[in-house]
Amino acid sequence: MQNRLLARFVEERLLPFSPFYRALFAEHGIRNGSIQRVEDLARVPFTTKGDLAPTADDPDRPRRFILQPTRELIGQHWSRRKRLGLVAKALLRGKKRVGADLRREYYPIFMTFTTGRSAQPVPFVYSRHDLDIVSEAGLRLCETLGFLPDERGLNVFPFAPHLAFWQVALGAMEVGNLMLHTGGGKVAGTEGNLRGISRMRPHNLLGVPGYIYHMLREARVRGQRIEGLKTIVLGADAVPAGLKLKLRTLCAELGSPDVRVLGTYGFTEARMAFAECPTPDGTSSGYHVFPDFGIFEIIDPVTGEVLPDEADGELVYTPLQGRGTTVFRYRTGDLVQGGMRDGPCPYCGRTLPRISSRLSRATSVHSVSLKKVKGTLVDLEELGRLLADDLEVEEWQVHLRKKDDDPHEVDELIVYVAARPGTNEAALEDRLRSSIQSTCEVRPNEFRFMPIPALLERVGMERELKEKRFLDTRSPA
Numbered sequence: 001m002q003n004r005l006l007a008r009f010v011e012e013r014l015l016p017f018s019p020f021y022r023a024l025f026a027e028h029g030i031r032n033g034s035i036q037r038v039e040d041l042a043r044v045p046f047t048t049k050g051d052l053a054p055t056a057d058d059p060d061r062p063r064r065f066i067l068q069p070t071r072e073l074i075g076q077h078w079s080r081r082k083r084l085g086l087v088a089k090a091l092l093r094g095k096k097r098v099g100a101d102l103r104r105e106y107y108p109i110f111m112t113f114t115t116g117r118s119a120q121p122v123p124f125v126y127s128r129h130d131l132d133i134v135s136e137a138g139l140r141l142c143e144t145l146g147f148l149p150d151e152r153g154l155n156v157f158p159f160a161p162h163l164a165f166w167q168v169a170l171g172a173m174e175v176g177n178l179m180l181h182t183g184g185g186k187v188a189g190t191e192g193n194l195r196g197i198s199r200m201r202p203h204n205l206l207g208v209p210g211y212i213y214h215m216l217r218e219a220r221v222r223g224q225r226i227e228g229l230k231t232i233v234l235g236a237d238a239v240p241a242g243l244k245l246k247l248r249t250l251c252a253e254l255g256s257p258d259v260r261v262l263g264t265y266g267f268t269e270a271r272m273a274f275a276e277c278p279t280p281d282g283t284s285s286g287y288h289v290f291p292d293f294g295i296f297e298i299i300d301p302v303t304g305e306v307l308p309d310e311a312d313g314e315l316v317y318t319p320l321q322g323r324g325t326t327v328f329r330y331r332t333g334d335l336v337q338g339g340m341r342d343g344p345c346p347y348c349g350r351t352l353p354r355i356s357s358r359l360s361r362a363t364s365v366h367s368v369s370l371k372k373v374k375g376t377l378v379d380l381e382e383l384g385r386l387l388a389d390d391l392e393v394e395e396w397q398v399h400l401r402k403k404d405d406d407p408h409e410v411d412e413l414i415v416y417v418a419a420r421p422g423t424n425e426a427a428l429e430d431r432l433r434s435s436i437q438s439t440c441e442v443r444p445n446e447f448r449f450m451p452i453p454a455l456l457e458r459v460g461m462e463r464e465l466k467e468k469r470f471l472d473t474r475s476p477a
């Protein structure tokens with residue numbers, strides 16, 4: 001099925017209508033019709049974040065990735081049979097209808113943006129046809145998560161032109177759930193979200209991990225009971241196993257025992273998200289992906305060589321259905337341990353391929369010069385996972401800065417921690433120091449303990465769309 005969809009997608013959509021890929025294929029001598037099977041993808045060069053990013057010289061670069069059909073391009077590239085189909089349709093249903101259908105299929109009506117920490121945001125546009133796909137992907141997402149049609153939900157993903165909010169909103173409408181979309185902490189405030197919970201009594205709660213934890217902790221402080229909660233769905237950020245446990249414990253204290261905490265994986269360039277299915281505590285099914293919507297490859301991040309599905313490597317994504325902004329063989333930069341598995345899911349029985357949930361985003365690897373001699377690569381996400389996983393750490397922030405704010409000095413790594421009340425801070429610091437050193441091979445210069453409200457202020461909880469867990473105040477080298 002993927003071979004057939006891929007061949008058609010390249011032949012009828014990508015090559016005729018994408019200015020970027022038409023040029024790229026011509027440059028590499030890839031002729032129309034020569035991509036017939038998934039294995040043929042290896043002939044196509046990768047697309048990276050850098051190819052899409054607008055530059056000072058060329059601010060319009062993202063436009064080249066938008067499929068842009070014209071009468072001339074259809075005439076040049078579509079097969080005689082396909083063109084005759086268009087003519088027949090015009091005769092039967094009118095030219096106007098043909099035009100309206102093409103417009104529905106291709107004309108951009110919606111957009112989201114990438115959210116890189118440093119890079120310029122890149123717009124991704126969607127046609128009506130693409131939004132139908134987001135809805136269908138959302139329906140599948142909700143079904144994978146185990147939502148039932150008569151359940152209620154509360155969506156606290158931040159209201160923004162980012163994928164997460166819209167994927168959840170459209171998915172919930174498609175599955176037929178009554179869902180309140182509050183816009184998250186920045187829009188409704190924790191006060192408003194907690195009131196939403198007490199009025200709605202939702203079965204399902206969806207949002208960014210840091211904010212959901214903050215909101216439920218706030219409920220505990222206020223003595224609010226939350227009963228009947230079944231599933232918490234986390235997205236748009238890493239989901240450490242320890243945080244899942246912390247959330248489950250917190251929910252039990254609030255009055256909802258046996259809450260399942262599930263992760264999702266989505267990215268702007270795929271224009272959809274994938275989910276874990278319900279599993280027993282401490283296990284993960286991996287993210288169930290949709291083989292009719294796209295192809296995932298696992299590659300060696302250094303050589304670019306295609307690896308077997310179950311290998312550790314970088315995820316590369318190729319869509320099979322999209323219009324609007326379309327990437328092809330896109331390097332996500334996300335490294336996965338344990339690759340992808342075929343075969344029925346041991347938990348839900350679905351036969352969709354599943355991506356291992358041990359994911360780390362390549363953008364989170366930062367070079368840090370802790371000595372004057374050479375830089376060390378530090379995976380900040382791994383460091384964050386260690387902090388978020390610790391049951392005695394309530395809130396945290398990692399700060400990279402130059403010693404004395406002198407650009408010629410060495411880098412310093414400061415860890416801010418708000419500990420759970422009653423914690424022995426010296427013992428916690430010792431434990432964190434040794435686990436950080438053994439896992440991340442880096443030695444923080446300093447640990448600073450502070451009360452929860454002060455640290456919430458530092459990370460900008462309820463003020464920012466996403467909390468500032470990593471602060472880098474070194475000037476760009």
Ligand SMILES: [Zn+2]
Nearest residue numbers: 277285345348
């Ligand atoms: Zn499953």
